[in-house]
Amino acid sequence: MYTLIDKLRDTQNLTKNEWLLLLKHLQGTSIESALSEYLFSKSRSVQKSNYGKKVFIRGLIEISNICKNDCLYCGIRASNKNAQRYRLTPEEILTCADEGHEIGFRTFVLQGGEDPYFTDGILCEIITKIKNKYNDSAVTLSLGERTKESYEKLKKAGADRYLLRHETANESHYAKLHPANLKLSNRKECLFNLKQAGFQTGSGFMVGSPFQTTENLVEDMLFLKELDPAMVGIGPFIPHCDTPFAQYPNGSVELTLHLIALIRLMLPKALIPATTALGTLDKQGREKGILAGANVIMPNLSPESARKKYTLYNNKLHSGAEAAEHLRLLKEQMNKIGYEITIERGDYLCTNTTQNH
Ligand code: SAM
Secondary structure (H helix, E strand, O other), X not given: OHHHHHHHHXXXXXXXXXXXXXXXXXXXXXXXXXXXXXXXXXHHHHHHHHHOOEEEEOEEEEEEOOOOOOOOOOOOOOOOOOXXXXXXXXXXXXXXXXXXXXXXOOEXXXXXXXXXXXXXXXHHHXXXXXXXXXXXXXXXXXXXXXXXXXXXXXXXXXXXXEEOOOEOOOHHHHHHHOOXXXXXXXHHHHHHHXXXXXXXXXXXXXXXXXXXXXXXXXXXXXXXXXXXXXXXXXXXXXXXXXXXXXXXXXXXXXXXHHHHHHHHHHOOOOEOEOOHHHHHHOOOHHHHHXXXXXXXXXXXOOOHHHHHHOOOOOOOOOOOOOHHHHHHHHHHHHHHOOOEEXXXXXXXXXXXXXXXX
């Protein structure tokens, strides 16, 4: 296993069989083991040589929990009648950005369900306003599947990055997690369209989603390698009580940490968040994520009332602290483990200039 880790670090590649062997082994391995320590020390050294001890922050603004899709795992799926729906107005979104900028955020992530209210026209207006006011800041969107033309318009309006997890790279697994109208082929096409439109593009998947096999994870790693995204978000699956997957168990924190480390070795320059889902399952989850090779944290800038309603899964972490206090605590937590929160925009360090506007 040590040789496979070394090979991944040196060549950023493994064959399908090598991935299977390594992942099967790591699935039963505790993060306290010597092998895990070896893996984490290698991923930290790659993290350090690319980004030093910096942890980038992104201000998350959850703009709407109205969603036309019915993904089986998600708490804001269309058919969840218990979800209390909300949508922020463009003015409220701008106020969140104002408050975030004031305390040092230089990236705003507009995330939400696939809410038909947010037409290209409305989104372009919001993006333009944020970018005109804060030309030192990046705008990231995470608003699901849209047409190629739509992505191009959003990019032209000034959006810099787009997050769209592929969720699983296996067709039949995808079909078990999604309704019949959603197809993996379209998800993948969206990701390649986003890259082509010039976005720093992010993908990723849930760890331990229902029916996920080790073979599926191998396909996820191979797909990430093929896509070569600027950002990779992975987090454990956590059930939501009002979904068909209410009775399924949480994904494993330990496996998520192992996968973060492997992704750091495979895609050395990727921006990898220590996700909210990781922090939800483990109080130290964010610190552990950074120590496994992640280098991004996405604190929440949404108004308190929205945060409570943007419930993707049970017990989703939403600090009661206001954003400034939350950021102060985060800085302390990161300093304690030898890292430093930076207010830099934190763009992808790629050589291909089309992705780096
Ligand atoms: N609608 C946009 C999209 O589809 O990309 C963005 C919002 S979506 C709710 C953001 C991410 O939340 C999804 O990509 C999914 O991986 C994650 N998510 C949803 N339900 C989850 C659950 N039960 N456990 C963990 N993550 C979940």
